[in-house]
Amino acid sequence: MYTIxxxxxxxxxxxxxxxxxxxxxxxxxxxxxxxxxxxxxxxVPFEHARHIERERDCAVCHHHTNGAPAxxxxxxxxxxxxxxxxxxxxxxxxxxxxxxxxxxxxxFKNSRQFHQDKPGLMASYHLGCIGCHKKKGGPQxxxxxxxxxxxxxxxxxTGQHAPASGTAAKRGH
Amino acid sequence: xxxxxxxxxxxATVIGGAITTLGSMCGxxxxxxxxxxxxxxxxxxxVLVDLTRCIGCxxxxxxxxKEQNLAPPDRSFTDQSVFDTDRRTDExxxxxxxxxxxxxxxxxxxxxxxxCNEPACLTSCFVNAYTKTKEGAVVYNDKVCVGCRxxxxxxxxxxxxxxxxxxxxxxxxxCIFCHETRxxxxxxxxxxxxxPQEVLTFGHRKDLIKLGHxxxxxxxxxxxxxxxxEKEVGGTGWMYLSAVPFDQVGxxxxxxxxxxxxxxxxxxxxxxxxxxxxxALFSGFHLLATKGKDHGGEGDDEGHKRSEKEEPRx
Numbered sequence: 001m002y003t004i005x006x007x008x009x010x011x012x013x014x015x016x017x018x019x020x021x022x023x024x025x026x027x028x029x030x031x032x033x034x035x036x037x038x039x040x041x042x043x044v045p046f047e048h049a050r051h052i053e054r055e056r057d058c059a060v061c062h063h064h065t066n067g068a069p070a071x072x073x074x075x076x077x078x079x080x081x082x083x084x085x086x087x088x089x090x091x092x093x094x095x096x097x098x099x100x101x102x103x104x105x106x107x108f109k110n111s112r113q114f115h116q117d118k119p120g121l122m123a124s125y126h127l128g129c130i131g132c133h134k135k136k137g138g139p140q141x142x143x144x145x146x147x148x149x150x151x152x153x154x155x156x157x158t159g160q161h162a163p164a165s166g167t168a169a170k171r172g173h
Numbered sequence: 174x175x176x177x178x179x180x181x182x183x184x185a186t187v188i189g190g191a192i193t194t195l196g197s198m199c200g201x202x203x204x205x206x207x208x209x210x211x212x213x214x215x216x217x218x219x220v221l222v223d224l225t226r227c228i229g230c231x232x233x234x235x236x237x238x239k240e241q242n243l244a245p246p247d248r249s250f251t252d253q254s255v256f257d258t259d260r261r262t263d264e265x266x267x268x269x270x271x272x273x274x275x276x277x278x279x280x281x282x283x284x285x286x287x288x289c290n291e292p293a294c295l296t297s298c299f300v301n302a303y304t305k306t307k308e309g310a311v312v313y314n315d316k317v318c319v320g321c322r323x324x325x326x327x328x329x330x331x332x333x334x335x336x337x338x339x340x341x342x343x344x345x346x347x348c349i350f351c352h353e354t355r356x357x358x359x360x361x362x363x364x365x366x367x368x369p370q371e372v373l374t375f376g377h378r379k380d381l382i383k384l385g386h387x388x389x390x391x392x393x394x395x396x397x398x399x400x401x402x403e404k405e406v407g408g409t410g411w412m413y414l415s416a417v418p419f420d421q422v423g424x425x426x427x428x429x430x431x432x433x434x435x436x437x438x439x440x441x442x443x444x445x446x447x448x449x450x451x452x453a454l455f456s457g458f459h460l461l462a463t464k465g466k467d468h469g470g471e472g473d474d475e476g477h478k479r480s481e482k483e484e485p486r487x
Contacts, residue, residue, distance in 0.1 A: 099360075099365060099366065100360070101358075101359030101360065104218075104376050104377070107377075107380055108216075108376070108379075111383065116384060117374075117384055117388065123369065123371030126370050127226065127370060127371065130228065140228075142230060142251075155235055155250075156249060156251045157245060157246055158249040158250065158251045158252075163247055163249065
């Protein structure tokens with residue numbers, strides 16, 4: 001049963017690097033708390049190292065930003081690899097407010113620019129995570145990755161804000 | 174005598190024609206649909222709904238409920254049992270998500286007002302309660318709504334709902350694209366902002382059509398090669414992409430591309446003409462016919478003489 005997932009909490013890789021990185025021995029965070037969008041849901045404790053072990057190709061999530069050729073064929077026209085970009089984190093490219101007037105009007109004026117269909121930050125997490133979890137059997141329900149906050153419970157009218165059974169007014173259509 | 178009658182007849186016909194022409198010209202200013210089809214404001218906004226992304230989380234419903242201050246739901250928004258029945262929009266739910274069992278697994282579809290370019294609700298409303306704003310929203314003025322519910326019948330998507338719960342002042346209720354609180358300030362509607370999967374893409378309608386076709390082209394075989402709402406009933410502000418045929422997920426694919434008003438436009442445009450010309454035309458016929466009779470159609474000489482003495486009846 002899906003529960004909701006609204007605010008995939010943030011990116012801003014708040015690195016909670018516990019021990020020495022296990023993966024690659026490089027300066028990669030083992031665990032990341034995704035919390036920049038945190039609102040209805042609590043931060044997501046993201047096990048970076050475990051994901052690296054399972055999915056060896058960084059480009060699946062990081063596209064071309066680590067200097068490797070892009071995983072998606074259509075992106076290879078430009079992103080054949082070579083240089084690493086400054087920000088590896090999702091927030092470097094994916095907007096927190098993808099439908100703000102500024103972003104929307106920018107697209108309207110420059111209808112030929114690339115990356116017109118780039119999802120916003122929250123959608124990037126969810127499309128990426130849930131898309132992969134469906135294929136590989138990871139958690140797919142909302143609370144499978146992050147728990148509801150009290151604000152979230154009020155928003156979804158659940159938990160302590162759940163409607164009392166049978167008392168809600170039944171109204172016609 | 175007969176010359177005057179004929180002149181009067183012709184004169185009346187010309188005046189009638191002039192009134193009709195004038196009437197239709199005034200109509201053009203007042204109602205956009207009187208002159209050909211209206212394809213939406215050039216900078217009108219819209220939303221592209223990609224059904225392949227929806228996971229049925231109902232966050233959009235919760236966001237709508239909060240934004241529009243609707244009555245608390247009788248079941249939690251995390252409750253998935255609502256999908257067991259096919260729901261429609263009502264006075265407390267301006268948007269609902271339904272689940273459809275298809276060959277490719279469950280498909281979820283969010284419904285709300287599609288904000289047509291040429292809304293049937295607007296054209297059917299005799300008190301002009303509805304407005305299509307330049308931002309693309311179809312809004313209504315509940316102060317003039319008389320509760321006749323004609324728009325509920327006219328809407329091809331069965332969206333407008335009625336506040337049957339109100340005994341004293343029942344009104345039409347429907348999604349207004351968050352026009353008052355968000356759209357007119359350049360912000361996306363609450364459901365769009367809340368959707369975790371970006372099932373809903375907000376933007377200029379023209380951009381969304383391009384973007385939709387690009388998505389179809391870039392993922393061969395993933396989508397049905399059609400954007401539902403690009404052309405249906407004259408085009409809608411909210412449009413849909415789907416991986417399964419639209420009729421399998423609750424869409425009416427028999428609506429055609431003509432705006433609903435086109436079904437009656439030809440008829441309605443003849444009404445002023447009939448009202449203006451027919452009285453003059455038939456009075457003319459009557460006068461001519463009467464004149465013929467008075468000239469002794471039956472060879473009645475006495476009658477003929479008598480009619481010459483009398484003034485012709487008007």
